[in-house]
Amino acid sequence: GENVEQHPSTLSVQEGDSAVIKCTYSDSASNYFPWYKQELGKRPQLIIDIRSNVGEKKDQRIAVTLNKTAKHFSLHITETQPEDSAVYFCAASITGNQFYFGTGTSLTVIP
């Protein structure tokens, strides 16, 4: 099955700085890549996603880039705020099939 790797496992940034989280996947058939934010004790929430027919997608301070050739995709958060502190998970999916998650990145934004 699909293998998704995520780095780094922990990330601390100063408020206002940018944060970047990277994921790689193994199955070239994967074509849907969502990112989830999970706060402590809460359910994962979809924050942004990208499909294999585009290379970049942006939503306010959050952006995701996809390199299909290299099989990696990244989450970029600009102008970070303390409320961005959470665990972020990437996932890869073949639409119509399962979702496979990365190992998670614990982001801490220092005020």
Place this chain on the structure above:
Amino acid sequence: GAVVSQHPSWVICKSGTSVKIECRSLDFQATTMFWYRQFPKQSLMLMATSNEGSKATYEQGVEKDKFLINHASLTLSTLTVTSAHPEDSSFYICSAASTRGGVIYEQYFGPGTRLTVT
């Protein structure tokens, strides 16, 4: 986004007993639901894909006779942990998938169920 509920939110049971967890899609019909297991400070591990009206598809290493999944309707899937053991203690999260033209797109997560087996 869509609303997915889980019941119970927390359950404590004795070793050897069975526990049923319900996952409900409250505002849309979910032909596909996923069941995940999450250990503390770890990622979500896909256990099985549940399709309405058919048998669930289990991931490698997940015992289908131990984790019984039933997807009886478009709004309800259940996970039954049979003969629970302390190592089954975990956080179980379901999700309901939205589809477009028969293809799964987004998934919406339930709040999770914390299972503690004593």
